[in-house]
Amino acid sequence: MLLGMGNPLLDISATVKPELLAKHGLKSNDAILTEDEAIFNDLTSDYSVDYIAGGATQNSIRVAQWILGLKYATSYFGCVGKDKYGDTLEAKAKEAGVNVQYQVSGEHPTGRCAVLITGQDRSLVTKLDAANHFTPAHLDETKNWKAVEEAKAVYSAGFFLTVSVESMLKVGKYCAANNRTYCINLSAPFLIQFFKDQMMSVMPFADIVFGNETEAATFADTFNLGTTDVKKIALAISMLPKENGAKGRMVIITQGSDPVVCVQNGQVHEFAAQKLSADKIVDTNGAGDAFVGGFLAQHVRGAELATAVKCGIWAATHIIQRSGCTLPEVMDFKA
Numbered sequence: 324m325l326l327g328m329g330n331p332l333l334d335i336s337a338t339v340k341p342e343l344l345a346k347h348g349l350k351s352n353d354a355i356l357t358e359d360e361a362i363f364n365d366l367t368s369d370y371s372v373d374y375i376a377g378g379a380t381q382n383s384i385r386v387a388q389w390i391l392g393l394k395y396a397t398s399y400f401g402c403v404g405k406d407k408y409g410d411t412l413e414a415k416a417k418e419a420g421v422n423v424q425y426q427v428s429g430e431h432p433t434g435r436c437a438v439l440i441t442g443q444d445r446s447l448v449t450k451l452d453a454a455n456h457f458t459p460a461h462l463d464e465t466k467n468w469k470a471v472e473e474a475k476a477v478y479s480a481g482f483f484l485t486v487s488v489e490s491m492l493k494v495g496k497y498c499a500a501n502n503r504t505y506c507i508n509l510s511a512p513f514l515i516q517f518f519k520d521q522m523m524s525v526m527p528f529a530d531i532v533f534g535n536e537t538e539a540a541t542f543a544d545t546f547n548l549g550t551t552d553v554k555k556i557a558l559a560i561s562m563l564p565k566e567n568g569a570k571g572r573m574v575i576i577t578q579g580s581d582p583v584v585c586v587q588n589g590q591v592h593e594f595a596a597q598k599l600s601a602d603k604i605v606d607t608n609g610a611g612d613a614f615v616g617g618f619l620a621q622h623v624r625g626a627e628l629a630t631a632v633k634c635g636i637w638a639a640t641h642i643i644q645r646s647g648c649t650l651p652e653v654m655d656f657k658a
Contacts, residue, residue: 328477333376399423471497476506507525527563
């Protein structure tokens with residue numbers, strides 16, 4: 324029912340001292356790309372780490388799969404290396420019931436993401452490696468394109484804009500022509516600032532745009548919207564030019580424990596988020612990904628907006644009480 328296309332990464336996660344961030348010039352709540360091995364060497368030599376199948380899009384798809392519950396209700400594309408990390412990723416994803424159809428690179432190792440947790444913040448440092456080498460050729464294979472044709476919705480986090488805009492456009496155009504739902508996420512301030520041309524080339528095909536309050540503020544700033552009001556920013560994004568005129572663009576902006584702002588058919592809606600006490604929050608990494616997974620699991624079932632948002636909030640609330648984007652055994656969401 325749902326296909327994700329993104330950057331498959333092995334998350335290497337640990338709670339670290341602020342000095343580690345300072346040493347590498349990192350911010351406590353940020354996401355950046357690196358070409359450097361140093362942070363990974365320091366992390367694995369100085370801390371006890373968890374290895375988790377990650378990458379923003381793959382996280383969302385795993386969460387959606389957990390909620391949908393039907394084996395292989397979801398599929399996922401991305402590029403991994405021919406190595407043990409790639410094998411681990413595939414095993415973990417298949418164990419979760421996701422039909423992963425990776426493109427495998429013989430030249431590049433599997434991508435990794437250092438997840439550096441300080442207090443309730445997390446800093447993500449990604450070395451894309453193989454994930455950076457996904458090509459549209461993967462979509463030309465019959466069994467892979469079949470996954471595109473069968474999906475009711477296709478989702479990519481904005482991070483994929485740095486890898487294969489061509490693939491996003493190919494699938495976005497197919498969705499627009501065949502009345503499927505194409506979804507993207509703003510994902511990180513640096514994407515809006517430095518990959519804005521790529522983002523705006525894909526935007527006309529986006530039926531649903533996700534983001535958080537920081538990304539919304541950066542979007543308003545970058546495109547001179549002249550407002551800091553999240554509702555007005557969401558409305559402005561919803562009104563950008565759109566290829567498939569048969570349906571309006573939905574925009575969903577999360578704001579941590581503040582209300583979720585949604586625009587549907589030109590109307591702004593707000594939904595109260597669930598506020599957890601600080602002692603229950605273990606790790607906010609993956610909260611946004613989990614929200615998207617929960618939302619899309621309901622959306623592809625044809626649920627109304629309120630139910631989809633409720634499920635998104637529910638999923639995010641579960642994830643932040645655990646280390647990494649990991650899932651409880653029992654899925655007990657009640658619509």
